[in-house]
Amino acid sequence: MRTLNVALGERSYPIHIAKGLRHRADIVLPHLKTRRVALISNETVAPLYLADVRSALEAIGVGVTAIVLPDGEVYKDWATLNRIFDGLLEARCERSTTLIALGGGVIGDMVGFAAATFQRGVPFIQMPTTLLSQVDSSVGGKTAINHPLGKNMIGAFHQPRLVMVDIETLDTLPDRELSAGMAEVIKYGLIRDPDFFDWLEANMAALMARDADALADAIARSCANKAEVVAEDETEQGVRATLNLGHTFGHAIEAGMGYGSWLHGEAVAAGAMMAAELSRLRGWLDEAAVARIEAIHVAARLPVRGAALEVARYLELMAHDKKVEDGRLRLVLLQAIGRAVIDGASPPDLIEQAIRARLDG
């Protein structure tokens, strides 16, 4: 078992990565306040793994209330969140009850937000079952639901007590979602870890073939990168914003096409290419670097062009992004592969040009 630590003082917590962790209730137990949990999953993941987690917990005397939600980004909304609250209240869950999120990023974000706000805050544990949630959303305490006018617009910072990454849950992950998760893995190389980017170039074929050792290495390295950034800047006052490489462009794609049409990681990949293009136009990246960035995304079977929306629509949707400050769009750009910068000085026509250069069709 690989174990990392997210260093946040009294809110520090471990990330465990290994095969078969869904059965290891003994690791969960010391993190519970009382022997009572609400285990929350979705209709895709629950039939595969919920019974394993539940029976392991019940075998050591933990009471389990299961709540199963519909699956998909379109359900990352208030109505579905409210089903969690209904379930918790109907089962008389208390302030000391621990919520466990068993699923991908949507489940993790929603359960985290439910934990942040149920009775003004209860503990929660992440058991991410997709590559994307294992390397990104389960670590760092960002929780949220979507609003019709913007993704993740309603949320809170609320750190989990524990993250359990069971590598075996990737066995059932569809290919398209494996690729989507790889977009966030590649991101760590791009923004702060050039050696990891080199390693990914050498190992992407093994990763896409689901080589277990390669996946475990990539997940651990990604979580280590994320944990370092989060420890440095928990509430995104500065460096944490670099984790949003490709996300402002990507959010425009997701919102413009309707949440769930593009997977988050797919939109981030296309968004990262727009950011790379803009970085080239700013004179920071050369064409060879942009070509390497495109090649690694292609190797991960990810889109390298954005959805065919009007450029004006991109700009309108991007203006709703949370990274806007005093009316000015702040974008994460690259000064080199492995070195990100937060930039508010790109002229609007250059931003338009970068989008146009990377539009589909």
Add this chain to the structure above:
Amino acid sequence: MRTLNVALGERSYPIHIAKGLRHRADIVLPHLKTRRVALISNETVAPLYLADVRSALEAIGVGVTAIVLPDGEVYKDWATLNRIFDGLLEARCERSTTLIALGGGVIGDMVGFAAATFQRGVPFIQMPTTLLSQVDSSVGGKTAINHPLGKNMIGAFHQPRLVMVDIETLDTLPDRELSAGMAEVIKYGLIRDPDFFDWLEANMAALMARDADALADAIARSCANKAEVVAEDETEQGVRATLNLGHTFGHAIEAGMGYGSWLHGEAVAAGAMMAAELSRLRGWLDEAAVARIEAIHVAARLPVRGAALEVARYLELMAHDKKVEDGRLRLVLLQAIGRAVIDGASPPDLIEQAIRARLDG
């Protein structure tokens, strides 16, 4: 102007109390991140005071987005909260925009929760316009909305940057709401400030006659008590729970009768009498003390008996209270006037007896 401080380290903030503070944008300005605010009120308060606050802010160059919500506890729900989010997003408010709550406890709690969760947290300022919100809910950072299965079930701890208490706004407060606010004033005397309780006995007639000096004294003393408790225990791990005297019984009344039928303060008053009765049954208060507690509530024109629900219904609704831990109801009781205790050891039959002794009709 009287000024108190809520001592919470880097989240400390001042409470100002004076006549005419709604015009004092100069006091607000240093607390803003940018010259941009969303001023949120309800249909009762907005026609009286919103223009004053707005024009004072605009006169010093602060951009104001006004959002006016329907008035009443029944609107303390997700649908109304979502109108705040809609308004903020339609006006392209940003993470640096400060929300200002202009109204009573419902507006303060909802705007505070909107501020806690909009884009994962934005600053906010309280301008409470009712006695209840001035002495209680505007101070201390508890924010929430109601759920059909329980009051304030969904919320967060999120401290304001500033509390501005304009005494003049009490001029338009209905008598019934003045009384309801007085229930929380009396509470501070009961739980921790016996000298203040004596002062209230001597001055209740002046307070009910809306003597401005007496009201300013009572508000400042109440806020000082609240600030001390909050500074000691921000997230209610211990002593802060004593502020809930009468609230567990009171929540049962509010929920059982339908939110908004009884005012919160009215339910708290009846709940405090049930807690006093239970404290007598436990052997802590004598009959003379209970009589004094009843007399001060009567002098404040507050109910001293609970709504005529079945006792079983009280117990059922109380079991949903947030103060339940490991299945056991924890109640705030009185060991003397001025000394509260958190108690989980009252036998169920004694709790029933206390409720029954204080039932209406």
